[in-house]
Amino acid sequence: MTVNSDSFTVSLTSISPAMLALAGGVLLAFVLLVIVLLLRGASLRREQAEEASFRADESEARMAELLRIQAEMQGRIAAMTEVFGARQSELNQTISQRLDGMSQRVNSTITEQTKSTHENLQRLQERLAVIDAAQNNIQTLAKDVVGLQAILSNKQTRGAFGQSRMETIVADGLPMGAYAFQQTLSNGSRPDCTIRMPNGAPPLVIDAKFPLEAWNAIRDAGSPEAGKIAGQQFRRDMEVHIRDISEKYLIQGETQDTAFLFVPSESIFAEIHENFEPVVQKAHRARIVIVSPSLLMLSIQVVQAVLKDQRMQAQAHLIQGEVAILMDDLGRLDERVRKLQGHFALAQKDIDMVVTSADKLTRRGAKIEALEFEAGGEAKPARDSEPAAKSVESRTGLLKLRVVDEE
Numbered sequence: 204m205t206v207n208s209d210s211f212t213v214s215l216t217s218i219s220p221a222m223l224a225l226a227g228g229v230l231l232a233f234v235l236l237v238i239v240l241l242l243r244g245a246s247l248r249r250e251q252a253e254e255a256s257f258r259a260d261e262s263e264a265r266m267a268e269l270l271r272i273q274a275e276m277q278g279r280i281a282a283m284t285e286v287f288g289a290r291q292s293e294l295n296q297t298i299s300q301r302l303d304g305m306s307q308r309v310n311s312t313i314t315e316q317t318k319s320t321h322e323n324l325q326r327l328q329e330r331l332a333v334i335d336a337a338q339n340n341i342q343t344l345a346k347d348v349v350g351l352q353a354i355l356s357n358k359q360t361r362g363a364f365g366q367s368r369m370e371t372i373v374a375d376g377l378p379m380g381a382y383a384f385q386q387t388l389s390n391g392s393r394p395d396c397t398i399r400m401p402n403g404a405p406p407l408v409i410d411a412k413f414p415l416e417a418w419n420a421i422r423d424a425g426s427p428e429a430g431k432i433a434g435q436q437f438r439r440d441m442e443v444h445i446r447d448i449s450e451k452y453l454i455q456g457e458t459q460d461t462a463f464l465f466v467p468s469e470s471i472f473a474e475i476h477e478n479f480e481p482v483v484q485k486a487h488r489a490r491i492v493i494v495s496p497s498l499l500m501l502s503i504q505v506v507q508a509v510l511k512d513q514r515m516q517a518q519a520h521l522i523q524g525e526v527a528i529l530m531d532d533l534g535r536l537d538e539r540v541r542k543l544q545g546h547f548a549l550a551q552k553d554i555d556m557v558v559t560s561a562d563k564l565t566r567r568g569a570k571i572e573a574l575e576f577e578a579g580g581e582a583k584p585a586r587d588s589e590p591a592a593k594s595v596e597s598r599t600g601l602l603k604l605r606v607v608d609e610e
Contacts, residue, residue, distance in 0.1 A: 365411040365467040366395050372496060373398070373409070376503035381510060388458070392451040398506060400459065401513035407506075408452040408462040409499070414440035418471060434478070441475075441482045449489045461490045463502070469495050 366384075373382050373396055382398045383406075396409040417437035424430035445464065452462050464486065466472045472495035476483055486493055494502065515522075 365413055365465060368467050368496065369396060369409060369411040369465045369499065372500050373503060376500060376507055377510075378507075381506075388452070388454060390451065390454060394452050394462075395465075397458070398503075400506070401509050405456065405458050407459045408448075409465055410448050410452065410462065411465040411467070412444070413464070413466050413471075414444055416440075438479060438482055441479070442485060445482075445486050445489050445491050448491055453490065461492060463499065464491050464493045465499060466493060466495050469497065472498075 370384060377398065380399075382396060384396050385393050386397045387393050394408045395411040397406040398409065399406050414437065417433060417440045420433035421430060421437055424433050448462050448464060452458060453460060466475065472493065475493065483493060
């Protein structure tokens, strides 16, 4: 910046004294202000220095207090460390003892649990083996049931199944010749079985064709309405079958006036009597008896007893003749036994006499053994020895003669 000196000089010369006085006063005030400011700054610095010194002293005192407290804390910490160390060792020892006891208990418990688990596993294996066997039996039974269902689903095979069961019961309970299967009657009908009755009575007819389709429909009904309809159909089928048996198999003078309708299941028999009482009553009025396997078996046993009684009555005269002959043989046997008893009594008497003679001979032999000689040097004779010997010989001969006579 350039200043023109001439213009500046002219401007200075043109300033008045008042202005100069004002400028001097302002400058003086400024100087005083600067001095005041300097003094105040020095005072502030002195106060700050004093405050800093005070703070330093206070900090030193606090530091000393902190050091003292730290020393006390270090002592306490050392004591606590020692106490904690002792307590920790005691705690470690207690914990180790408890852990040892607990480990022993755990080991014993684990051993017992292992043993118990082994026994339970062994029992479980045995039960599983039984279950496997039962499962195999169930599978076999299921196959049999499926086969039975297949049999019962066909009308012809179902009839063959019922007839086979009926034939088995009849053949097991009666002798050959007391029954016949599929025998033709005078009207051309062929009942499943006819049983010959005793005393020339007409045979008893058994029918094994049970209407199982309607019964299966009752079992398979999914609603009460369908079950009711199936029940009505089963009732109609049973009534038709009962009427057919009555018309075909009940022939006056040729068959019994009562026939059997064989039901091949005990459960079906029970449900028919429980839920279809009118059908049972109609069968009774038609002289048709509905029989289950157990009832048929019982009836066969009754017939067998009647046949056996008839055979016994037919052979009663033969039995009486044999009993009379047996009584004659018993009389002769009694007579001969009594004679033999008399012979034995005589023989016993002779044996007693022989024993008496033998005793006498024994005593005389003892006397001979101990002979006493007289003064002349001759022995004293035994007087009764020779007659006793002759008596023994005679008795022995008599005994021999009696034995020969008995033979």
